[in-house]
Amino acid sequence: MGKNYALVTGGSRGIGKAIAIKLASDGFHIIINYRSNHTEAEITLNQIIEAGGSAELLPFDVSDLEAVQSALDSWQEKNPEAYIQVLVNNSGIRKDALLVFMKDEEWSDVLNTNLNSFFYVTRPLIKNMLLKKSGRIINMVSLSGLKGLPGQTNYSATKGGVISATKALAQEVARKKVTVNAVAPGFIKSDMTADIDEKEHKKLIPMNRFGKPEEVADLVSFLASENSSYITGQVISINGGLYT
Template sequence: MKENVKKCALVTGGSRGIGRAISIQLAKDLEYHIIVNYKGNKKAAEETLSQIISLGSTGELLQFDVVDENDVKGKLDAWQENNKNAFVEVIVNNAGITKDMLFMWMTNKDWTSVINTSLQGFFNVTNHLIQKLLVNRYGRIINLVSVSGLKGTPGQTNYSAAKGAVIAATKALAQEVAKRKITVNAVAPGFIKTDMTSELDEKELKKLIPANRFGEAEEVAHVVSFLASKKSSYITGEVININGGIYS
């Protein structure tokens, strides 16, 4: 690939929480143009972008819903058309939602929306972009999963199923593309301080965690940044746990 090509890292759900921390860490550590994807919260996405720019890095916002295949294709194709010298070399599939409920009371909508955001979102974004990674013979795909996808969490049958499926997909895809110098890894956070965990009883839950605390979003972001770098070239098909020892 020509040196004048603008190499980019795309972070889905990059406007808040772990996604924001990842977007900022990639801007700090690596020389990528950061594409911050968001679904609806433009204000939060703009705040993330302003932090990226304040670091002296470059970035932009790209709005699409990872669940909507046509939206993903349309927005990514339009972006590529407007940025003919740009190339998405790093894909961070971070978008995810929770709809916690005991399975016996779970609605079809709560099941489907959670599965689709994590699993179908992974497919829609990665499948659309992977051809260029294969042609270029280099790339990094990093999927944000969860301790729930490894051990299962009561009240999260939908979320556990979604993340467990992405873990299996990570391992399979890694084997398909390794010869092209494309790595595919998953990062599995435990309890991390974000909007998503703000309603949990941190004081009680931290008693279950050997490290006796919730993690910080930046601690997840450091691992993602390493996996997005050339330093991680012999690591693929792995799930890296960041959970303070709760599942060790």
């Protein structure tokens, strides 16, 4: 029995790190992608290995088509027998601003990192999933993509785009036993929400608390498993009842 490989983009910290650690404990060999934070990526790698898991680092910028192609091609050349069975598109950035004040790069950077990256990373990997008739694509989206949040027109646009892409792609590949789902976290304690006033915001949440990255990771673990084989094209919210 060969290894099962899972690629987690933006896997060095926050929700991505929790997902990488959880999938490693499920028996996947984890390919941890990150852009520049080598220190955090090493810490995540070491945590997985110390816990008896198996992982490697694969740095590239998900928003750069050539960088993505070059990194994935070179990984495949080194691992000719392997294929990536689970892809978690988790990389994302926020550059919040009211639209009237939004700079060109605040729009384009968020679009490239959060939406174009879905296309850049998924397209090369889905071919093998279809050939092998087995695959899981899990896209990390957001409450912002479902509800829309003021100051996040750029972020909401990208997450809404990935949600629609999830539903369309799921229909293209379902016959080949490849599932495509999205996970929409609400407020989760992570780097991404470090600048958000938890005391104020938790009043909006019926459960009266922020979520933990590990809770999101458990849901991703289920979607990556055989147990979720009849679930595809879905957006599953994990938000403490904040918005349904």
